[in-house]
Amino acid sequence: MESMRDINRVMECEIAKGSSPLKLDYIEFGDYSYQEITSREKLLELLLYLL
Numbered sequence: 001m002e003s004m005r006d007i008n009r010v011m012e013c014e015i016a017k018g019s020s021p022l023k024l025d026y027i028e029f030g031d032y033s034y035q036e037i038t039s040r041e042k043l044l045e046l047l048l049y050l051l
Contacts, residue, residue, distance in 0.1 A: 037043050
């Protein structure tokens with residue numbers, strides 16, 4: 001597996017070439033990493049969080 005330093009180096013090279021790679025921050029989900037979306041309101045709440 002690549003180290004974070006390797007990934008950052010590749011991303012910097014891609015940016016220098018004019019690409020714009022997507023970089024995700026580490027997100028901690030805690031003990032409950034899965035939760036079913038049971039209503040439209042919960043879905044909208046999730047989408048607003050992701051934006």
